[in-house]
Amino acid sequence: MNKKTTKIMDKWLNLLSKKLSGLKTSDRKDIIENYRDLWNEELSLNKSANEILLGLRPIDEIAKELYEEFEVIKKSKSDVTKIKIVNSKSEATSSWIKSINNGFIKIFGFTYSVMAILLSFIFFISFVAIIILIPVALVLAFINYEFLVVLPLAIGVMGIGIILAIFFYFLSSSSYLTVKTIFNKWFGKSKEFKDKKKILSRLMLIMIIIGGSMAGIGAVTSTVGNHSIYGSVLSGNYLNHSEVENFQLNETITKAFDGKESEFSAKSIVYVDFDWGLTPWTIFEAKQDKDLSNNQIAIQKHFNFKESLGNEFKITEKPEASYWEKNENSSYDTGRLYLKFHISAPWNAKFLSITPIKYEIAYNFKINDTPVENIIVRF
Structure with a gap:
């Protein structure tokens, strides 16, 4: 038995085992061993893996019959799984095409990763700049203007600053996670990470609502009335x-x-x-x-x-x-x-x-x- 045939047989038996997950472990093990013996018997007659697969019923049909035989109702519905039967020529061609596709995917993944890293860095710097510059600007504003005159504007600017900071943080975080996902396909799939992500998303949503409210209040109170900081400019007074x-x-x-x-x-x-x-x-x-x-x-x-x-x-x-x-x-x-x-x-x-x-x-x-x-x- 060559490696290719062994691989096809093991794949078929593994898929059948998954389909029979609703049975007891001992029953499932016996069934798999019986089908393994069937495969070995057919192979001893010099049959190819493709011929054996053509002679077997679909896995879903086998699983359904066994569940009925053991009077077990399966709780979850599994996806229908198919085994593709190919000859040696088509398999070689498919393997060659797959290797080329994998090469392109790796090159694209590397290029995208580098760009994502640069974008992540730029967005992170923008996020830090906003966090630093807005307080400095507000301090200068309070130095140059009377406190009550500039206060509404300061509230609005802080609100806009919160929204911009969250925006650049989100872009930076997204770029970072993209890079992590490319290099580690399992990254971000743990329950703990999802829970943290949900909490962070809710917190950001609350902050965006607060920031938007502050920006709106600041915009209105800074422009309405002849005694507001911009209302006085608009009216010329x-x-x-x-x-x-x-x-x-x-x-x-x-x-x-x-x-x-x-x-x-x-x-x-x-x-x-x-x-x-x-x-x-x-x-x-x-x-x-x-x-x-x-x-x-x-x-x-x-x-x-x-x-x-x-x-x-x-x-x-x-x-x-x-x-x-x-x-x-x-x-x-x-x-x-x-x-x-x-x-x-x-x-x-x-x-x-x-x-x-x-x-x-x-x-x-x-x-x-x-x-x-x-x-x-x-x-």
């Missing part, structure tokens, strides 16, 4: 404002022209440039105010920062950088006057600007006895 700062620019303009004021005409343009560098989120509103003195700019800051912090935003002239540039190539623009300003901000406002600071700018220019209409304010 900022919570704090500075005193009006006035800049008289006659001397700066005189130095910029350097005796060439006569080149300025009604078609000339004045650019008021604010170099705000690393200052935070900034918006501005500029308008002409003829109640101001000639060549005067008035600036008022509106902000939601703490009042003491907002007053640390400093605006200074840069007369050395201001200059006049004559344009001889255009009849619509005879020249341009550039007036330069610099805005500096405190360090903590640079790192966390969650609301804008608004500059309300009023100006009035008259150069070479010519009222200036073409004025452009740039940040």
Whole structure:
């Protein structure tokens, strides 16, 4: 008897034994031995394994008859099992194809495992970053803003942080388990692991509900009402404002022209440039105010920062950088006057600007006895 025949016989007997699991062990053992003897007898007559299988009834039919004979009702329904009968040529072909498929599966499994490991690492780093950065951002927010002003936003951010942290943790965990499953097919099938997974899933669901509620409450209370941190921005009624700062620019303009004021005409343009560098989120509103003195700019800051912090935003002239540039190539623009300003901000406002600071700018220019209409304010 060759190994191939022995393997087929043992497989058939094992399947029959499983089908007879409802019988007593002694009865099942006797039946299996009887069928083993039958196989050996048939093999002694030089019959092939395929011929023997063709002469036997289906295993399900044999099992049913034996259960009826022993008057046993089987409690669980087993799956129908079939033994495929092949000849030597088809078996060799099948084995060759199977080896190729296994090779592709191994390559794909290895590639996917490497990608899953990288994704797991990236998602885990994102999870850790959220856990670390959100508390830091909240601390800076409470430094820059009044406690009651930023509290609703902090609640919303913490809620969003919880959801994002769970999301990246889930992605990281899924990638990790994928790798484990590829290298160990039995990983994650123990009852203990499933129980832990159920507990963790329920805990995450509860945290997502809590995080979503916090995010919703934070979003509403941060945007509704003129006294909320973003509601005040949307309505234009900022919570704090500075005193009006006035800049008289006659001397700066005189130095910029350097005796060439006569080149300025009604078609000339004045650019008021604010170099705000690393200052935070900034918006501005500029308008002409003829109640101001000639060549005067008035600036008022509106902000939601703490009042003491907002007053640390400093605006200074840069007369050395201001200059006049004559344009001889255009009849619509005879020249341009550039007036330069610099805005500096405190360090903590640079790192966390969650609301804008608004500059309300009023100006009035008259150069070479010519009222200036073409004025452009740039940040």
